[in-house]
Amino acid sequence: MNAPAQPSFAPARQREVVDALRRVVPAHCVLFDEEDTRPYECDGLAAYRQLPMVVVLPENEAQVIAIMKACHALQVQIVPRGAGTGLSGGAMPIADGVVVSTAKFNQILKMDKYSRTAVVQPGVRNLAISEAAAPHGLYYAPDPSSQIACSIGGNVAENSGGVHCLKYGLTVHNVLRVRMVTIEGDVVELGSGALDAPGLDLLAVFIGSEGMLGVVTEVTVKLVPKPQAARVIMASFDDVVKGGNAVANVIAAGIIPAGLEMMDKTSSRMVEPFVKAGYDIDAEAILLCESDGTVEEVEEEIGRMTDVLNASGATAIACSQSEAERLRFWSGRKNAFPAAGRISPDYYCMDGTIPRKKLAQVLLGIAEMEKKYGLRCANVFHAGDGNLHPLILFDANIADEFHRAELFGAEILELCVEVGGTITGEHGVGIEKINSMCVQFSPAEREAFFKLKRAFDPAFLLNPDKAIPTLHRCAEYGKMHVQRGQLRFPDLPRF
Numbered sequence: 001m002n003a004p005a006q007p008s009f010a011p012a013r014q015r016e017v018v019d020a021l022r023r024v025v026p027a028h029c030v031l032f033d034e035e036d037t038r039p040y041e042c043d044g045l046a047a048y049r050q051l052p053m054v055v056v057l058p059e060n061e062a063q064v065i066a067i068m069k070a071c072h073a074l075q076v077q078i079v080p081r082g083a084g085t086g087l088s089g090g091a092m093p094i095a096d097g098v099v100v101s102t103a104k105f106n107q108i109l110k111m112d113k114y115s116r117t118a119v120v121q122p123g124v125r126n127l128a129i130s131e132a133a134a135p136h137g138l139y140y141a142p143d144p145s146s147q148i149a150c151s152i153g154g155n156v157a158e159n160s161g162g163v164h165c166l167k168y169g170l171t172v173h174n175v176l177r178v179r180m181v182t183i184e185g186d187v188v189e190l191g192s193g194a195l196d197a198p199g200l201d202l203l204a205v206f207i208g209s210e211g212m213l214g215v216v217t218e219v220t221v222k223l224v225p226k227p228q229a230a231r232v233i234m235a236s237f238d239d240v241v242k243g244g245n246a247v248a249n250v251i252a253a254g255i256i257p258a259g260l261e262m263m264d265k266t267s268s269r270m271v272e273p274f275v276k277a278g279y280d281i282d283a284e285a286i287l288l289c290e291s292d293g294t295v296e297e298v299e300e301e302i303g304r305m306t307d308v309l310n311a312s313g314a315t316a317i318a319c320s321q322s323e324a325e326r327l328r329f330w331s332g333r334k335n336a337f338p339a340a341g342r343i344s345p346d347y348y349c350m351d352g353t354i355p356r357k358k359l360a361q362v363l364l365g366i367a368e369m370e371k372k373y374g375l376r377c378a379n380v381f382h383a384g385d386g387n388l389h390p391l392i393l394f395d396a397n398i399a400d401e402f403h404r405a406e407l408f409g410a411e412i413l414e415l416c417v418e419v420g421g422t423i424t425g426e427h428g429v430g431i432e433k434i435n436s437m438c439v440q441f442s443p444a445e446r447e448a449f450f451k452l453k454r455a456f457d458p459a460f461l462l463n464p465d466k467a468i469p470t471l472h473r474c475a476e477y478g479k480m481h482v483q484r485g486q487l488r489f490p491d492l493p494r495f
Contacts, residue, residue, distance in 0.1 A: 007034065009053040009096040017054050017076055017098060024066035029104075031055040040099050043084045043091040044146075045432055047348070047402065052079070052093035059104045061181070061217040068215065069185035071098055077461050078183070080211035082122065082154025085146040087349050088430030090158065090210045090466055100215055102153050108132050109218070116223045117176060117193060122153025122216040126160075129221060138223040141168035144426070145334050153216040159208030161426035163259045163333060164290075166384035168224065170426060172207040179218035180206065183457045193220055205452065210428050211463040213456040227292035230258065231302055232329045235309040236283035236316040240264055240367075240379075243285030244359030246312035247383040250289065251356060253308050255301060259290040260384030261333050264363070267378040267391070268332075274339040277332030278325075280316060287314075287383065288329055336380040337391070344376070344393035348405045351433075352413050354386045354421035365415050366390055373408040375401070387425035388416070414439050429467040437467070438474035446471070 014032060021030045031037050032054050042049040058064045071078050077097035084091055093099050106123035113136035118129055126147040130139040143162035144150055150160065156178060161170045168174070177191040191203035206213055237243040243262055250260060263271070263286050268279045280286055287309070291301040306317055320326040332339075340347040354362050363379060370377050378391040392408050394401040413423045413436040423429070423436040437446065449468045453460070469477075 007051055007053075013096060014053050017071075017074060020070045020074055021054065021056050021067060021098070024070050025056060025058060025063045029057045029059065029063070031057070037099075040081065040084070040093060040101070043081070043086040043089060045087050045089040045092070045430070047396075048089045048092055048431055050093045050095055052099045053096050055099045055101060057101045057104050061179075061187070064100070064181045064215055064217055065185045065187065067098075067100060068181050068183055072183050072185065072459075072461065075459065075461065077464055078215075079463050080153075080157065080215045082151040082157065083125070083146075083149050084154075085144075085150040086154060086158055086428065086430065087351065088158075088424070088428040088432040090428050090430035090463070091154075092431055094464070102151065102216070105153070105217070106151075111136070113138065115193070116225075117220055118223055119218060119220050120152055121218060122151060122156070124152050126150050126152060126155060129223075133223050134226070136223075137226050139226050140174065140221055141224050142171050142174055145337060152219050152221065156207050156216055156219060157209065157211050158428040159426060161382065161385075161387065163261055163330065163382065165382060165387075165426070166260055167256050167258045167292075172204055174222045175203070175207060175219060176222055177218075177220035178203060178206055178216055180214035180216050182214050183459070183461050187217075188214065191220075208428070210430065210467045212453055212467060213462065215462075227258075227294075227298075229295045229298045230290060230292035230323075230326060231298055232259075232320045232326045233287070233289040233291075233302060233305055233309065234279070234318045234320075234329055235287045235289065235314040236280040237285045237287070237313060238283065238315050239313070240285045240363045241360040242313040243287055244363055244383075246287060246309055246314065247359055248356045249312045250305060250308050251384065253304065255304055255308070257289045257301075257305065257384060258292040259288065259330075260382070261288040262286070262359075262379070262381055262383035263288075263333065263336065264379040266376060267336055267380040270343045270378060271332040271336055271339045274342055275328075275331045275335050277328050277330075278318070279332055283315065288333060290326075290330075333380065336378070336389075340378060340391050340393065345395045345397065346393070346402070347378075348392040348394065348402075348409055349427075350388065350390045350392065350409045350412050351424050351427035352388050352416035352421060353425035354388065354416050354419050356383070356386045358419040358421070359383065359386065362388065362415055362419060366412060369408055369411055373404045375404060375408055377408070382425070385425070386421065388412075410436060431466055434465075434467065434469045435473065435477040437469045438477050443471055443474070446474075
């Protein structure tokens with residue numbers, strides 16, 4: 001693990017940037033003393049840290065515009081930051097750059113029960129939207145495990161999902177409009193409050209762009225009616241392969257659950273003492289399958305799912321009989337990450353996506369990697385859409401364990417690509433998976449990504465060196481993309 005980062009910028013440059021920013025925003029919005037900037041040295045991926053030169057916290061859109069213009073004039077690099085709950089290092093600062101935090105931008109501007117939309121600022125917490133919409137019988141569907149703390153601006157940057165993304169989709173499926181500021185200080189609106197918007201669909205391009213194209217200042221989200229009823233099945237399996245196959249069988253039966261999650265025995269045993277969710281800790285794997293809708297719809301779907309799970313080899317099935325029990329079942333899944341701290345000093349949370357039919361194969365592959373790297377791995381994931389979250393457990397105080405955890409994680413992502421999946425599902429690439437991008441995408445594909453970034457940010461001032469790897473980086477990583485058995489750049493060294 002990295003030690004706390006040390007300042008690595010010229011004091012004169014810092015003074016120049018601070019003076020420029022203080023001319024356009026109140027002095028209390030500009031942080032530059034080390035004790036004030038230290039909390040911003042990393043996001044949820046605390047293994048990688050960098051002390052920022054300056055942190056600025058705008059309070060309105062006009063200030064964001066002024067900040068962008070000032071930084072553009074000085075050619076200062078910017079890292080946009082939401083709540084800092086991201087797990088890929090996407091909000092890690094740049095040594096001589098500015099962190100633009102939208103934490104003070106936290107107002108719900110409009111709640112419209114008739115159009116079922118909410119207009120919010122980027123610093124609004126994910127869960128706060130649903131809390132505000134509750135009196136109207138509505139809620140915001142994407143629900144990351146960090147929803148109590150994560151902000152909607154960060155959700156837009158990472159295209160976050162959650163346990164209900166199988167039925168209700170990711171952030172990109174639940175956002176109608178984004179208002180953002182470019183690096184030159186221009187305000188651009190993407191999408192609209194209507195079902196469609198004229199011109200190219202740049203909204204889908206912007207969502208998930210990890211702060212590389214602009215800074216969000218306003219978001220219009222879709223709200224959905226709170227279902228009349230919701231119940232959860234907890235199914236136990238004596239074999240992870242059976243559990244993985246059961247996931248595919250549920251979907252193959254034409255059932256789209258509101259949530260379909262899987263946890264292995266390691267995960268269940270670390271969670272149960274922490275939240276007392278009622279999990280079967282003797283099962284090799286458990287599935288959580290939720291149905292929501294009218295009372296009649298839920299009753300019928302629960303019956304169909306029970307039949308499929310029994311036919312798939314479930315050794316035990318329990319179904320929530322009250323809303324309190326349903327929430328208790330989900331509490332274990334939602335608290336899997338913090339519960340890891342009960343059994344390991346440190347953990348490394350991965351994020352890859354695979355075809356559902358490959359679940360069993362990948363889980364067996366991860367089990368072999370545990371032996372190879374001498375580290376435990378707790379598997380907890382959005383099984384319904386194949387989004388894996390392996391938690392690699394290690395101790396940073398033991399020499400080489402973090403390095404082995406990194407290698408373990410990289411091999412999991414390579415396996416995801418090998419079986420037809422992708423290296424991320426909802427956590428983004430950031431710095432954590434940037435080398436793995438070399439495995440999945442060819443040089444031509446990566447250059448297309450860079451061309452898109454140049455269209456928004458020609459000088460590469462917005463969150464540079466994140467998400468898209470350069471050709472040089474991929475050559476150093478030794479993972480040149482091969483197509484039809486031929487290397488596109490055979491003159492480059494292979495390691």
